[in-house]
Amino acid sequence: MKQVLVSAPSNIALIKYMGKIEGTGNKPTNGSLSYTLENLRTYVRLTEISEPKDRWQALVREDLEKIDLSEKGQERFLKHLQNLKNKWGVKENFLVESANNFPSDCGLASSASSFAALTLAAAEMFQQISPQPWGTDKKYLSELSRQGSGSSCRSLFTPWALWQNEFAEPMGLEITNMHHIVVVVEDSKKAVSSSEAHKLVTTSPRFHGRVDRAELRLKDLVHALRFNDWHMARQIVWDEFIDMHRLFETSQPAFTYMTEGSKKVLADCQNFWGKWQDGPLVTMDAGANVHMLFRHDQKKSFEQYREHFKQEFKVLAFEGYKDNVH
Numbered sequence: 001m002k003q004v005l006v007s008a009p010s011n012i013a014l015i016k017y018m019g020k021i022e023g024t025g026n027k028p029t030n031g032s033l034s035y036t037l038e039n040l041r042t043y044v045r046l047t048e049i050s051e052p053k054d055r056w057q058a059l060v061r062e063d064l065e066k067i068d069l070s071e072k073g074q075e076r077f078l079k080h081l082q083n084l085k086n087k088w089g090v091k092e093n094f095l096v097e098s099a100n101n102f103p104s105d106c107g108l109a110s111s112a113s114s115f116a117a118l119t120l121a122a123a124e125m126f127q128q129i130s131p132q133p134w135g136t137d138k139k140y141l142s143e144l145s146r147q148g149s150g151s152s153c154r155s156l157f158t159p160w161a162l163w164q165n166e167f168a169e170p171m172g173l174e175i176t177n178m179h180h181i182v183v184v185v186e187d188s189k190k191a192v193s194s195s196e197a198h199k200l201v202t203t204s205p206r207f208h209g210r211v212d213r214a215e216l217r218l219k220d221l222v223h224a225l226r227f228n229d230w231h232m233a234r235q236i237v238w239d240e241f242i243d244m245h246r247l248f249e250t251s252q253p254a255f256t257y258m259t260e261g262s263k264k265v266l267a268d269c270q271n272f273w274g275k276w277q278d279g280p281l282v283t284m285d286a287g288a289n290v291h292m293l294f295r296h297d298q299k300k301s302f303e304q305y306r307e308h309f310k311q312e313f314k315v316l317a318f319e320g321y322k323d324n325v326h
């Protein structure tokens with residue numbers, strides 16, 4: 001009985017993938033840049049079974065959150081496995097077990113870590129059954145992962161990943177080992193999934209020019225990070241998520257993920273920045289929660305923000321990168 005157990009991290013985009021080219025298997029309309037969240041991981045165990053089809057069940061392990069994956073979620077996951085089986089020409093069936101080491105219901109980009117982990121687990125398993133010359137090529141695996149969920153293609157590289165077209169690739173930047181806070185403003189399932197949001201944003205009048213705005217910010221952000229211009233980086237990252245949320249709010253029909261809680265957190269971040277002229281990179285995904293990334297040397301500031309937001313909200317705080325999470 002063949003079995004593999006693999007994990008993959010989540011990632012947070014600082015320049016966002018929002019808008020995809022229809023019929024291309026999640027090719028993006030603009031490039032994106034992400035920071036890999038090594039502490040937030042999905043674990044996938046694949047076991048060869050003698051059953052007529054593949055099957056999913058929650059991976060139960062003391063240190064992992066038990067996930068209750070909807071029928072639709074299971075179908076999407078198993079469809080990705082089927083696509084991978086077709087690529088390798090594998091006919092065997094598998095029990096797929098998965099779980100995250102973080103709460104799955106908080107909109108923490110678990111689709112990125114879960115699809116990356118499934119792609120890597122399948123690659124490890126299928127290379128034993130039907131080895132392919134491209135089967136260990138990270139860029140090709142990133143391309144395959146993208147077809148399951150776009151943002152997952154960036155989770156194969158760490159700490160920075162740049163994704164422009166077919167696959168993501170590592171980006172060498174000096175800033176590493178950042179501290180990460182998520183202020184969990186809302187922990188119920190979001191009304192509009194990211195996949196739906198990708199379609200809806202194209203109806204916004206602001207989508208016209210979006211690609212150019214994102215590409216320019218991508219270029220400027222890479223430049224700012226290369227030259228350690230933290231102030232500039234923070235401003236670009238801020239403008240970028242606001243731009244994405246304006247797309248949501250001007251789509252037809254319009255929708256929003258921003259809640260009063262999100263606005264309060266953002267206002268506090270602005271005030272703290274005004275006061276100290278320093279602070280974290282702040283961003284939001286397609287959700288209400290607010291992510292903050294602190295340079296490794298900003299540990300004190302990380303602790304201050306954590307304590308401040310803990311008074312009112314649920315806060316997840318990850319200090320740098322703990323080597324014991326794999």
Ligand SMILES: Nc1ncnc2c1ncn2[C@@H]1O[C@H](COP(=O)(O)OP(=O)(O)OP(=O)(O)O)[C@@H](O)[C@H]1O
Nearest residue numbers: 073077098099100107108109110111114193194195
């Ligand atoms: N451990 C897991 N195993 C399998 N699938 C998972 C797992 N964790 C999350 N998922 C998938 O990821 C989806 C949630 O993703 P998330 O909340 O991060 O939203 P997202 O990245 O914005 O993606 P989308 O809105 O497109 O589903 C779930 O609906 C489920 O399909």
Ligand SMILES: C[C@@](O)(CCOP(=O)(O)OP(=O)(O)O)CC(=O)O
Nearest residue numbers: 013016017149150151194195285286
């Ligand atoms: C807002 C985002 O998090 C959108 C993520 O979109 P998904 O990768 O979840 O979409 P699908 O390709 O349809 O699975 C921005 C980002 O991660 O770049």
